[in-house]
Amino acid sequence: MNRKPKILILGAGYGGMMTASRLQKGNFHQDAEITLVNKHDYHYQTTWLHEPAAGTLHHDRTRMKITDIIDTHKVNFIKDSVVSIDKENKKVKLDKEELDYDYLVIGLGSQPETFGIPGVYDHAFSIRSVNSVRLIREHIEYMFASYNKQDEKDDSLLTFVVAGAGFTGIEFVGELSERIPELCEEYDIARENVSMYSIEAAPTALPGFDEELVEYAMNLLESRGVNFKINTPIKEVQDGKVLLDDGEVIDSQTIVWTTGVRGNSIVEEAGFEAMRGRVKVDANLRAPGHEDVFIIGDCALIINEEINRPYPPTAQIAIQQSYTCANNIKALVKGTEEELEEFQPDIKGTVASLGGKEAIGVVGDRKLYGTSASTVKKLIDNRYLYLLGGMPLVLKKGKLNLF
Amino acid sequence: MNRKPKILILGAGYGGMMTASRLQKGNFHQDAEITLVNKHDYHYQTTWLHEPAAGTLHHDRTRMKITDIIDTHKVNFIKDSVVSIDKENKKVKLDKEELDYDYLVIGLGSQPETFGIPGVYDHAFSIRSVNSVRLIREHIEYMFASYNKQDEKDDSLLTFVVAGAGFTGIEFVGELSERIPELCEEYDIARENVSMYSIEAAPTALPGFDEELVEYAMNLLESRGVNFKINTPIKEVQDGKVLLDDGEVIDSQTIVWTTGVRGNSIVEEAGFEAMRGRVKVDANLRAPGHEDVFIIGDCALIINEEINRPYPPTAQIAIQQSYTCANNIKALVKGTEEELEEFQPDIKGTVASLGGKEAIGVVGDRKLYGTSASTVKKLIDNRYLYLLGGMPLVLKKGKLNLF
Numbered sequence: 001m002n003r004k005p006k007i008l009i010l011g012a013g014y015g016g017m018m019t020a021s022r023l024q025k026g027n028f029h030q031d032a033e034i035t036l037v038n039k040h041d042y043h044y045q046t047t048w049l050h051e052p053a054a055g056t057l058h059h060d061r062t063r064m065k066i067t068d069i070i071d072t073h074k075v076n077f078i079k080d081s082v083v084s085i086d087k088e089n090k091k092v093k094l095d096k097e098e099l100d101y102d103y104l105v106i107g108l109g110s111q112p113e114t115f116g117i118p119g120v121y122d123h124a125f126s127i128r129s130v131n132s133v134r135l136i137r138e139h140i141e142y143m144f145a146s147y148n149k150q151d152e153k154d155d156s157l158l159t160f161v162v163a164g165a166g167f168t169g170i171e172f173v174g175e176l177s178e179r180i181p182e183l184c185e186e187y188d189i190a191r192e193n194v195s196m197y198s199i200e201a202a203p204t205a206l207p208g209f210d211e212e213l214v215e216y217a218m219n220l221l222e223s224r225g226v227n228f229k230i231n232t233p234i235k236e237v238q239d240g241k242v243l244l245d246d247g248e249v250i251d252s253q254t255i256v257w258t259t260g261v262r263g264n265s266i267v268e269e270a271g272f273e274a275m276r277g278r279v280k281v282d283a284n285l286r287a288p289g290h291e292d293v294f295i296i297g298d299c300a301l302i303i304n305e306e307i308n309r310p311y312p313p314t315a316q317i318a319i320q321q322s323y324t325c326a327n328n329i330k331a332l333v334k335g336t337e338e339e340l341e342e343f344q345p346d347i348k349g350t351v352a353s354l355g356g357k358e359a360i361g362v363v364g365d366r367k368l369y370g371t372s373a374s375t376v377k378k379l380i381d382n383r384y385l386y387l388l389g390g391m392p393l394v395l396k397k398g399k400l401n402l403f
Numbered sequence: 404m405n406r407k408p409k410i411l412i413l414g415a416g417y418g419g420m421m422t423a424s425r426l427q428k429g430n431f432h433q434d435a436e437i438t439l440v441n442k443h444d445y446h447y448q449t450t451w452l453h454e455p456a457a458g459t460l461h462h463d464r465t466r467m468k469i470t471d472i473i474d475t476h477k478v479n480f481i482k483d484s485v486v487s488i489d490k491e492n493k494k495v496k497l498d499k500e501e502l503d504y505d506y507l508v509i510g511l512g513s514q515p516e517t518f519g520i521p522g523v524y525d526h527a528f529s530i531r532s533v534n535s536v537r538l539i540r541e542h543i544e545y546m547f548a549s550y551n552k553q554d555e556k557d558d559s560l561l562t563f564v565v566a567g568a569g570f571t572g573i574e575f576v577g578e579l580s581e582r583i584p585e586l587c588e589e590y591d592i593a594r595e596n597v598s599m600y601s602i603e604a605a606p607t608a609l610p611g612f613d614e615e616l617v618e619y620a621m622n623l624l625e626s627r628g629v630n631f632k633i634n635t636p637i638k639e640v641q642d643g644k645v646l647l648d649d650g651e652v653i654d655s656q657t658i659v660w661t662t663g664v665r666g667n668s669i670v671e672e673a674g675f676e677a678m679r680g681r682v683k684v685d686a687n688l689r690a691p692g693h694e695d696v697f698i699i700g701d702c703a704l705i706i707n708e709e710i711n712r713p714y715p716p717t718a719q720i721a722i723q724q725s726y727t728c729a730n731n732i733k734a735l736v737k738g739t740e741e742e743l744e745e746f747q748p749d750i751k752g753t754v755a756s757l758g759g760k761e762a763i764g765v766v767g768d769r770k771l772y773g774t775s776a777s778t779v780k781k782l783i784d785n786r787y788l789y790l791l792g793g794m795p796l797v798l799k800k801g802k803l804n805l806f
Contacts, residue, residue, distance in 0.1 A: 131551045135549060138541070138545045138547075145542075149534050
């Protein structure tokens with residue numbers, strides 16, 4: 001009796017989840033034993049997390065039970081944390097057990113990039129999981145609830161610092177600026193007592209975005225009370241304060257760190273050659289020298305040949321990779337290696353939401369502002385749900401208030 | 404020209420608010436200048452505060468704008484804090500100004516009684532104002548939100564200690580026990596990870612209440628997971644822990660102090676003879692030796708001659724006092740001192756809510772349990788609104804889900 005080859009997928013983010021979803025189609029479980037491992041029993045939309053972090057969307061809207069999407073007759077699901085990967089012996093150590101594999105898909109996602117700035121891990125929040133954004137939401141409310149209980153009012157309770165004016169930082173501060181007036185109402189606090197800062201080391205907010213759109217976003221957010229400090233590196237984060245390179249100190253009890261991500265340290269620890277936790281994969285999305293290991297999503301490094309720089313890790317690329325990855329695994333299992341596909345990203349555009357009905361974006365050659373950009377953003381969010389779980393999932397979790 | 408006598412009411416709790424409301428009736432402002440001073444621009448229902456503290460009722464349901472109730476053409480309203488009372492010179496110092504009076508009504512309410520137990524002010528919450536209960540609600544949520552973010556789970560985050568199993572303590576732990584399952588659902592926490600303690604120094608919960616009803620309440624609350632520690636004095640409160648006299652230490656990040664109240668220290672500092680901040684007033688509700696100073700509500704001490712012990716300070720007594728107080732002020736201003744009334748409490752009953760549709764109570768000679776007690780409790784709450792603002796206020800803020 002032939003043993004069925006074991007396919008092990010680590011991580012149920014965009015890449016891992018979509019790979020599992022692609023593999024379960026066409027009854028591939030008859031040819032291989034497919035296992036998906038994830039820390040939580042739910043999958044969540046990482047790109048939506050700025051909304052529950054600010055409290056403008058409930059976190060349950062951003063997540064779904066994995067076994068509601070994956071057919072467990074076709075794909076085994078194990079809820080456990082990955083501890084380490086032993087690529088020589090083809091084993092993966094989890095918290096509670098050890099698994100072996102014939103083909104491995106690493107989709108373990110990213111970790112916050114601190115650039116070695118002291119105090120970030122100890123004193124700043126990050127937008128990276130349901131647990132972490134729920135804490136940010138409640139922390140912000142707790143600051144508002146505490147303010148009026150103090151005899152000597154401490155304005156650092158109502159000072160909110162977002163470190164990094166990249167994509168996530170701008171999207172979060174956009175939501176926050178929409179949420180602040182509601183919080184002021186709820187906690188009997190005058191709007192002028194609240195401060196918001198968006199701090200960016202680079203010479204511009206949203207580096208790489210169209211200049212005109214960046215200006216639109218900054219004007220809009222400034223009109224909602226956001227103070228921008230661009231070209232201003234952060235020197236250190238301490239308990240209750242942010243120290244800037246230019247000598248300024250901002251007293252704040254709420255510092256949200258969004259200066260970008262790196263790959264997962266488990267990938268580095270496994271001995272793959274990596275840059276900041278990201279492995280430069282081959283054209284088939286495999287780790288160099290390891291034909292049985294696919295790496296996708298935020299742990300995969302792919303060079304944009306046109307500008308000779310890596311593509312930024314996005315949900316869009318992770319989803320596209322999952323198609324190539326699933327097809328290539330099928331080819332390897334079936335022994336039709338001539339059918340291995342090369343991955344080619346197809347960047348359709350980028351839209352950043354700014355809270356409320358505002359957004360900016362580039363789709364193809366078109367620049368979008370305001371409501372039309374916001375609508376496109378929601379369509380993108382819904383499209384992913386459609387790819388993952390069809391129309392029922394769109395109806396259940398989608399953003400149906402399009403305008 | 405005759406100067407109109409000045410009537411100054413300090414505090415817009417049950418007593419002060421109802422006195423102002425009584426005085427504005429019958430156009431008494433033509434005879435006297437009436438001023439009401441309060442720290443906030445709203446009046447709130449102190450006896451409902453255990454609900455917003457647990458998060459089972461929004462705090463806006465427990466409060467109303469003072470100028471929505473008081474007609475400012477008849478009664479001046481000043482939003483300010485009372486600093487001190489100079490009874491010899493008939494002046495009251497506020498934060499921002501000084502006022503003089505001909506007749507003073509002190510309705511400044513209570514302060515938590517700590518019995519000198521160390522650490523209470525620094526490490527425990529109390530249920531005494533909109534600001535304080537909003538903080539408790541958010542603190543509880545923050546504990547739940549923090550739990551899953553920790554690598555080493557700290558169960559003290561999910562341990563809730565209510566110090567004092569008197570009226571407020573039992574009502575609060577009742578609401579909390581109703582709220583916990585919702586919080587477990589919201590924050591992905593198993594119910595068995597949460598602990599609740601009700602700790603009481605006296606030999607029984609709800610001292611003074613009918614024994615059979617106390618047993619009913621304790622059985623019900625135990626079935627919802629409350630651990631009772633009766634006859635167990637608290638020795639000290641420290642950051643994150645409660646030390647009991649019997650040597651046990653309970654690790655808890657949330658300690659709510661409800662062991663009773665004392666009168667207001669401003670009354671003591673003004674030189675009135677007081678026991679724990681409460682002044683034993685004369686039959687007309689005046690401070691002994693001060694015919695121009697009325698003291699009502701939690702700062703007034705009235706002896707129940709039948710048992711030779713003070714009546715416990717309640718909303719019921721404060722409201723009854725306001726009628727006597729307002730009538731007596733009118734008599735003094737009109738120079739009809741023979742019409743001065745003597746205050747006689749008329750205790751109609753006591754009902755304690757236990758969360759959900761549960762309550763216990765004694766009304767007249769009847770013991771009440773369960774839904775019928777809960778309905779009576781709501782009728783009592785609505786009756787006060789009716790006395791204060793008539794049917795429109797009942798419809799706006801009342802508890803209309805009677806069964």
